[in-house]
Amino acid sequence: MTALRIATRKSPLALWQAHHVADLLMRQHPGLRVELVEMLTEGDRILDRALSAEGGKGLFIKELEQGLIEGRADLAVHSMKDVPAELPPGFALPVFCAAADPRDALVAPQAGSLDALPLGARVGTASLRRGCQLLARRPDLVLVLTRGNVQTRLAKLDRGDCDALLLAAAGLDRLGLTDRITARLDTGVMLPAVTQGVLGLECRAGDAATLALIAPLHEPATALRVQAERAFAGRLGGGCHTPLAAHAVLDGDRLHLSGLVGTPDGRRILRESLSGPADQPQALGLALAQVLLERGAGEILAGHG
Numbered sequence: 001m002t003a004l005r006i007a008t009r010k011s012p013l014a015l016w017q018a019h020h021v022a023d024l025l026m027r028q029h030p031g032l033r034v035e036l037v038e039m040l041t042e043g044d045r046i047l048d049r050a051l052s053a054e055g056g057k058g059l060f061i062k063e064l065e066q067g068l069i070e071g072r073a074d075l076a077v078h079s080m081k082d083v084p085a086e087l088p089p090g091f092a093l094p095v096f097c098a099a100a101d102p103r104d105a106l107v108a109p110q111a112g113s114l115d116a117l118p119l120g121a122r123v124g125t126a127s128l129r130r131g132c133q134l135l136a137r138r139p140d141l142v143l144v145l146t147r148g149n150v151q152t153r154l155a156k157l158d159r160g161d162c163d164a165l166l167l168a169a170a171g172l173d174r175l176g177l178t179d180r181i182t183a184r185l186d187t188g189v190m191l192p193a194v195t196q197g198v199l200g201l202e203c204r205a206g207d208a209a210t211l212a213l214i215a216p217l218h219e220p221a222t223a224l225r226v227q228a229e230r231a232f233a234g235r236l237g238g239g240c241h242t243p244l245a246a247h248a249v250l251d252g253d254r255l256h257l258s259g260l261v262g263t264p265d266g267r268r269i270l271r272e273s274l275s276g277p278a279d280q281p282q283a284l285g286l287a288l289a290q291v292l293l294e295r296g297a298g299e300i301l302a303g304h305g
């Protein structure tokens, strides 16, 4: 292989993540050349509407996969939370890198915490999941649809479009914006998106050369978490139109999984936890989904919550 080519979106976060994986690969394989191939995705073009009203998650990765299939690139680096439940045929997602902080972060220049936000404060987010959990705790808050990349959202906050933002801590940390974080929200308060903070590496199925190069970046403990959370979400069906959250924590040979579905207004929330043997993550995810379905998650998912 002359050089390994990484397909990446052009947002600063995507570029950071692609550079990060390039660095890890070059450290692992001295002498390896790695190139970045920048691409614009449909998700980047649609910035004025809620993503949930559009085609959802796949929008950020379709073009990258097209680049892989056409041989313009060998590898795509994804925030796993942007990757749909099902991969199209011909692709593999064999590597999950060590995870960053999975929590959501509050950015609120005038308040020290979520509970200290003034009555009726405007909170910027485009995430149904964040909105649901926020309103469940603080029904007085007003959600302001805030899209765009991390820096764009911070700029909107700074010019007064809203009083606070909720963003993934991982994204802020990666971009060197840790000092903007007011508080990292405990997962008991704000259950993260499925696989939040995890980077996944996608390549062409059967591309043995690329598979061999990226294999050392795989972290099995992160893979267990990803499998449990994605099995949970897959059973409940996506999460683009309904607030959905899940987070698994590995504890020795046990995996603890928490999951949640709710209504966008936060009036109904079903949240449950379940533990199981760590070597059966998918069974745990499916079992937790079943618990929620027995409690009426189907109604909420169908929009009749």
Ligand SMILES: NCc1[nH]cc(CCC(=O)O)c1CC(=O)O
Residues within 6 Å of the ligand: 079, 080, 081, 082, 150, 166, 167, 168, 169, 170, 171, 195, 196, 197, 198, 199
């Ligand atoms: N939805 C966009 C997106 N995709 C991944 C991250 C952050 C990094 C991660 O979760 O791995 C973000 C930004 C955010 O939600 O604040």
